[in-house]
Amino acid sequence: MAAPQPMYRGEVVREILSVLLSGRFARNPRTLTPALESAVMNCVESNGPLKLLLLWGKGHKDLPDRAETQACQFLLKFRERLTRAWPQAFHLKVLFTDTHAMINGYSSSTIRSYFGATQEVLAPLTTDWGWLSTLWWHAGITYQDVKAAAATDNRDWADLEESLHLTDRAARYGLSPDHVTCAKTYVAARNLENAIIRREYPDWIYLTSDSVEMLPLLPDMPILHLYSRQRGWCEKPWNSTLHHR
Numbered sequence: 001m002a003a004p005q006p007m008y009r010g011e012v013v014r015e016i017l018s019v020l021l022s023g024r025f026a027r028n029p030r031t032l033t034p035a036l037e038s039a040v041m042n043c044v045e046s047n048g049p050l051k052l053l054l055l056w057g058k059g060h061k062d063l064p065d066r067a068e069t070q071a072c073q074f075l076l077k078f079r080e081r082l083t084r085a086w087p088q089a090f091h092l093k094v095l096f097t098d099t100h101a102m103i104n105g106y107s108s109s110t111i112r113s114y115f116g117a118t119q120e121v122l123a124p125l126t127t128d129w130g131w132l133s134t135l136w137w138h139a140g141i142t143y144q145d146v147k148a149a150a151a152t153d154n155r156d157w158a159d160l161e162e163s164l165h166l167t168d169r170a171a172r173y174g175l176s177p178d179h180v181t182c183a184k185t186y187v188a189a190r191n192l193e194n195a196i197i198r199r200e201y202p203d204w205i206y207l208t209s210d211s212v213e214m215l216p217l218l219p220d221m222p223i224l225h226l227y228s229r230q231r232g233w234c235e236k237p238w239n240s241t242l243h244h245r
Contacts, residue, residue, distance in 0.1 A: 012085070015086070016044070025081070050205060096130070105182070150187070163213065
């Protein structure tokens with residue numbers, strides 16, 4: 001399919017953005033940022049799919065359940081709707097956050113089993129996935145580096161803890177008994193990872209069900225805030241338990 005003529009590109013971009021920010025898929029506030037608009041325009045000008053990057057985590061479950069299936073189905077519906085405005089739709093890359101799972105105290109065996117099974121669930125949507133630990137390795141980051149950063153870089157910790165309740169999140173979603181250290185280590189990891197992610201994926205749109213309040217922990221990229229598995233739901237599928245019927 002040929003790229004839209006320059007005189008029509010603005011109209012096509014508006015149609016795509018109307019889908020991306022539709023209340024059926026996007027959570028409030030549905031705000032159009034210049035970075036997101038520019039990313040969409042770049043895809044239209046190159047006549048390619050939107051490039052979406054999604055970080056997929058792990059919670060207490062050892063295997064995915066109906067929550068992960070619903071999340072996949074939700075994104076398939078999102079792609080189908082987007083295809084009407086832009087036939088190329090999107091290409092989705094999933095990065096499994098094995099580093100975060102390790103920080104949260106999960107064993108390597110449960111991390112492997114959960115993410116391996118999740119790949120099968122997501123196969124109808126994408127088979128393009130990677131690992132945050134691979135990004136660490138390529139950047140020369142070690143767990144000791146992250147722990148050292150967590151112990152020394154506390155400039156924004158008080159503000160982050162007050163606004164995001166990170167210690168409570170560590171207690172709720174992880175296994176580590178030291179919730180404060182776990183939360184600080186997570187923040188340090190995000191800070192280091194975000195710089196790598198932005199460098200490795202410069203033309204991508206970061207896809208998340210996080211609220212805008214979480215922006216301090218997200219990479220400086222165009223961001224699309226969607227629901228997680230259906231309209232009105234924002235909790236991550238790996239932190240939700242929905243048994244199969």
